[in-house]
Amino acid sequence: xxxxxxxxxVGLDTVETPFGRVDEALGGSAAYFxxxxxxxxxxxxxxxxxEDFPQEHRTxxxxxxxxxxxxxxPGRCFRWSGRYHFDMNQRDTxxxxxxxxxxxxxxxxxxYRDAEYVFLANVDPVLQLRVLEQSRGAKLTMLDSMNFWISxxxxxxxxxxRRVDIVMMNEEEVRQYADTSNLLKGARQIIALGPKTLIIxxxxxxxxxxxxxxxxxxxxxxxxxxxxxxxxKDPTGAGDSFAGGFLGYLAGAGDMSMAHLRRALxxxxxxxxxxxxxxxxRRLATLTGDELRQRYRDFRELTYFxxx
Amino acid sequence: xxxxxxxxxVGLDTVETPFGRVDEALGGSAAYFxxxxxxxxxxxxxxxxxEDFPQEHRTxxxxxxxxxxxxxxPGRCFRWSGRYHFDMNQRDTxxxxxxxxxxxxxxxxxxYRDAEYVFLANVDPVLQLRVLEQSRGAKLTMLDSMNFWISxxxxxxxxxxRRVDIVMMNEEEVRQYADTSNLLKGARQIIALGPKTLIIxxxxxxxxxxxxxxxxxxxxxxxxxxxxxxxxKDPTGAGDSFAGGFLGYLAGAGDMSMAHLRRALxxxxxxxxxxxxxxxxRRLATLTGDELRQRYRDFRELTYFxxx
Numbered sequence: 001x002x003x004x005x006x007x008x009x010v011g012l013d014t015v016e017t018p019f020g021r022v023d024e025a026l027g028g029s030a031a032y033f034x035x036x037x038x039x040x041x042x043x044x045x046x047x048x049x050x051e052d053f054p055q056e057h058r059t060x061x062x063x064x065x066x067x068x069x070x071x072x073x074p075g076r077c078f079r080w081s082g083r084y085h086f087d088m089n090q091r092d093t094x095x096x097x098x099x100x101x102x103x104x105x106x107x108x109x110x111x112y113r114d115a116e117y118v119f120l121a122n123v124d125p126v127l128q129l130r131v132l133e134q135s136r137g138a139k140l141t142m143l144d145s146m147n148f149w150i151s152x153x154x155x156x157x158x159x160x161x162r163r164v165d166i167v168m169m170n171e172e173e174v175r176q177y178a179d180t181s182n183l184l185k186g187a188r189q190i191i192a193l194g195p196k197t198l199i200i201x202x203x204x205x206x207x208x209x210x211x212x213x214x215x216x217x218x219x220x221x222x223x224x225x226x227x228x229x230x231x232x233k234d235p236t237g238a239g240d241s242f243a244g245g246f247l248g249y250l251a252g253a254g255d256m257s258m259a260h261l262r263r264a265l266x267x268x269x270x271x272x273x274x275x276x277x278x279x280x281x282r283r284l285a286t287l288t289g290d291e292l293r294q295r296y297r298d299f300r301e302l303t304y305f306x307x308x
Numbered sequence: 309x310x311x312x313x314x315x316x317x318v319g320l321d322t323v324e325t326p327f328g329r330v331d332e333a334l335g336g337s338a339a340y341f342x343x344x345x346x347x348x349x350x351x352x353x354x355x356x357x358x359e360d361f362p363q364e365h366r367t368x369x370x371x372x373x374x375x376x377x378x379x380x381x382p383g384r385c386f387r388w389s390g391r392y393h394f395d396m397n398q399r400d401t402x403x404x405x406x407x408x409x410x411x412x413x414x415x416x417x418x419x420y421r422d423a424e425y426v427f428l429a430n431v432d433p434v435l436q437l438r439v440l441e442q443s444r445g446a447k448l449t450m451l452d453s454m455n456f457w458i459s460x461x462x463x464x465x466x467x468x469x470r471r472v473d474i475v476m477m478n479e480e481e482v483r484q485y486a487d488t489s490n491l492l493k494g495a496r497q498i499i500a501l502g503p504k505t506l507i508i509x510x511x512x513x514x515x516x517x518x519x520x521x522x523x524x525x526x527x528x529x530x531x532x533x534x535x536x537x538x539x540x541k542d543p544t545g546a547g548d549s550f551a552g553g554f555l556g557y558l559a560g561a562g563d564m565s566m567a568h569l570r571r572a573l574x575x576x577x578x579x580x581x582x583x584x585x586x587x588x589x590r591r592l593a594t595l596t597g598d599e600l601r602q603r604y605r606d607f608r609e610l611t612y613f614x615x616x
Contacts, residue, residue, distance in 0.1 A: 086489045181394050184538045205513040208536070223610050225531040228516070230492045262613040296616060302531050303611050305570040308604060 003042040003066070004251045005138075006033045007106050007131045008121025008240070010047040010061065010070065011078030014095075015279060018086050019233045025280035026057040027080060029121035029144070032237035034065040035284035036244025036271040037119075039292055040252035043244075044112045045069055046131070050077040050100045060285060068109045073100040088235050089203055108134040117251040119243060120164070122146050125156035132163055140256065142166040142247050143195075144239070150177050162194045168243055170201040184219070188212055197261065199246070201239055202226075209265050211258075220258070224265045227273035227299065234279045238272045241284060245271035245292075263296075270295040311350040311374070312559045313446075314341045315414050315439045316429025316548070318355040318369065318378065319386030322403075323587060326394050327541045333588035334365040335388060337429035337452070340545035342373040343592035344552025344579040345427075347600055348560035351552075352420045353377055354439070358385040358408045368593060376417045381408040396543050397511055416442040425559040427551060428472070430454050433464035440471055448564065450474040450555050451503075452547070458485050470502045476551055478509040492527070496520055505569065507554070509547055510534075517573050519566075528566070532573045535581035535607065542587045546580045549592060553579035553600075571604075578603040 013027030034043045045061065046069035053072065061067055078101035081094040106127055114137035120128040122144045132141065141164040149157050150173060157177075161167055167190055171183060178186030187198050187210045198210045206225035213220065246268035253260050270292055277283045321335030342351045353369065354377035361380065369375055386409035389402040414435055422445035428436040430452045440449065449472040457465050458481060465485075469475055475498055479491060486494030495506050495518045506518045514533035521528065554576035561568050578600055585591045 182538070184536055202513065205510065206533075219536075221536055221610050222613070223533040223536075224613075225514075225533065228492060228527075228529050228531075230490070259614060263616060266613050293616065300613070300615065302529050303613075305530070305532075305574050305608065305611075306567060307608065308571060308601065 001041050002116045002251050002254060003044050004037050004117040004119060004247055005044045005046065005108070005112050005115035005135065006030050006037065006065070006119045006121065006244075007046040007128070008033060008119070008123060009078055009101060010045075010049050010053075011080060011101070013236060013280065014079070014081040015084070015234055015236055016082075017084040017088070017234050019231065020279065022234075022279040024054075024079070026060060027236065027280060028078065029123075029240040031061060031281055032240035032275065032284070033119055033121060033244040034061065035281045036241035036275070037248030037251070038064040039245070039271065039287065039289055040248030040267070041117070042066065043248075044109075044115055046106050046108060046112065047071070048073055048078075048100050048104045050075045053077050060281070069107075069112055071107070073103055075100045075103075082236070084235060088232050091235075106131050106134075113137060116140065117247055118142070119247050120144065120160065121240060121243070122149075125149055125153050125160045128160045129156065129163075132160070140165050140247075140250065142168065142243065144168045144243055145173065147173055147176055158193065161190065164195055166197045166199065167195045168199040168201065168239075170203065170239075174198075174200055188219070199265070201242070207242065207265060207269060209261055222258075222262050222265060224269045224299065225302065226269060227295065227302070229273060229276065232276045235276050236279075237275050237281065241275040242268040242272040245269070266296055266299050267292070270299060309349050310424045310559050310562065311352050312345050312425040312427060312555055313352045313354065313416070313420050313423035313439075313443065314338050314345065314373070314427045314429065314552075315354040315436070316341060316427070316431060317386055317409060318353075318357050318361075319388060319409070321544060321588065322387070322389040323392070323542055323544055324390075325392040325396070325542050327539065328587065330542075330587040332362075332387070334368060335544065335588060336386065337431075337548040339369060339589055340548035340583065340592070341427055341429060341552040342369065343589045344549035344583070345556030345559070346372040347553070347579065347595065347597055348556030348575070349425070350374065351556075352417075352423055354414050354416060354420065355379070356381055356386075356408050356412045358383045361385050368589070377415075377420055379415070381411055383408045383411075390544070392543060396540050399543075414439050414442075421445060424448065425555055426450070427555050428452065428468065429548060429551070430457075433457055433461050433468045436468045437464065437471075440468070448473050448555075448558065450476065450551065452476045452551055453481065455481055455484055466501065469498065472503055474505045474507065475503045476507040476509065476547075478511065478547075482506075482508055496527070507573070509550070515550065515573060515577060517569055530566075530570050530573060532577045532607065533610065534577060535603065535610070537581060537584065540584045543584050544587075545583050545589065549583040550576040550580040553577070574604055574607050575600070578607060
């Protein structure tokens with residue numbers, strides 16, 4: 001089965017929510033992505049950690065991904081600390097220590113360069129470009145970013161957007177990048193740069209997949225809601241595991257038709273709904289394919305209606 | 309086909325949005341409900357207007373509903389004036405003049421008392437109770453309300469909730485009524501009072517239908533997103549026409565199975581997506597069944613994914 005190359009962060013997260021707290025738990029975009037995508041296809045991970053990266057975290061990561069590309073640099077791990085409030089859509093970053101992440105310069109091991117599926121998690125777009133330059137086998141590339149890069153590295157980010165197949169942003173990022181309050185106009189603007197597909201994340205309201213057929217002048221949408229959960233313990237990593245479920249499913253299926261893109265979006269939403277049930281990657285660490293497929297069926301139950 | 313009794317407001321709306329403005333246009337919950345529901349089933353309207361109610365508005369209403377129950381009282385019509393901002397989810401009420409609405413005391417014409425489908429639009433819950441007392445044929449009753457009654461007439465509102473089959477609220481109202489930030493817990497609390505079904509409106513994010521099977525300890529959800537529109541001209545009346553499309557479909561189908569409730573929610577969302585395309589009830593006035601069914605199919609295209 002075609003492996004997925006994932007380039008992103010691995011670090012130590014200290015997170016507090018109304019439902020508890022973890023200290024220096026395994027975190028980072030690449031960790032969440034790998035834990036989710038590995039349910040569908042093998043993952044090749046590129047990231048950087050410090051010498052203080054705990055062995056138990058390394059062992060867990062190695063169960064989910066090929067970690068030949070996980071570089072250990074002198075110094076301390078990337079650390080992030082945040083607090084969520086009762087409204088889990090709001091969070092405060094309490095502390096960010098880049099540490100070894102400041103020296104991250106992704107180098108793809110030879111065996112990674114033929115990966116057909118490539119996920120560029122939210123890192124400096126200059127680094128994302130370097131990954132694309134080293135990646136000779138890529139046939140489906142997907143990009144995540146954030147408000148910080150939109151304002152501070154817009155030009156480089158635009159270069160990456162022009163070169164990938166799928167862009168993933170949240171609503172506010174689409175509005176910010178396209179400088180419009182109209183989400184649909186913003187979406188068209190991003191698609192006009194080159195990507196075939198835009199995925200717009202709407203947090204607790206789910207996600208939308210957007211394509212545009214310029215010849216027919218027609219927009220195409222697919223909407224998948226978030227799963228209604230009674231207790232969200234920790235929203236950290238929802239977006240990265242969503243991306244892992246999405247791209248993982250496509251890599252496993254080896255098919256990029258609209259029917260498969262729809263399924264992929266649901267698998268992404270399904271795995272994200274497990275992620276938030278516990279802190280860090282705990283729930284993903286034990287999640288089975290059967291549980292995931294049952295949640296997929298639950299999503300169908302949630303959204304299905306027949307023809308009239 | 310079984311008629312639907314609708315009790316609510318009819319008035320004159322002055323509305324300003326970034327896309328234009330109307331002065332003293334036909335408005336009110338009963339007007340929007342009737343315009344939407346009449347695409348599926350006959351509507352019997354109960355409301356009150358003043359002597360200054362324009363003949364053209366009366367003529368339009370009479371095309372959409374039986375208006376024997378539209379009382380004309382000495383004095384001026386209910387008037388509402390509001391302004392929407394670029395973010396169409398925000399609106400300021402500039403002026404509210406109750407006028408004859410302050411003396412509204414719904415009296416059902418004899419021919420209305422056997423109506424099987426009853427919609428209690430957002431009015432004083434004390435009046436809603438009086439309607440239920442006069443309504444002897446009701447087999448499916450649906451309630452709308454608002455934050456004002458939750459805080460100022462909680463006891464009477466709770467009485468109405470206990471007596472209806474379907475409650476419709478927006479997210480904030482569920483949280484406010486149930487005094488919890490957890491929407492699912494709030495939904496269960498409302499259902500525990502007696503209604504079989506709760507519809508939670510999420511504005512631009514669509515709507516959820518919620519039921520609970522206490523014996524099996526199982527929640528049942530159906531989610532329908534809002535239709536992605538490029539230009540929303542005026543969101544006024546979206547909720548009332550949504551209710552009209554929903555209850556109208558059920559009355560037309562004469563079936564309240566879950567499969568039909570799902571369809572009804574989609575028809576409600578579909579008609580609301582037309583409502584907001586123009587000011588007042590303009591778009592609804594000319595909307596055809598064919599256009600509505602095409603939008604229903606567009607909703608299916610928007611949300612459908614197959615089994616795996």
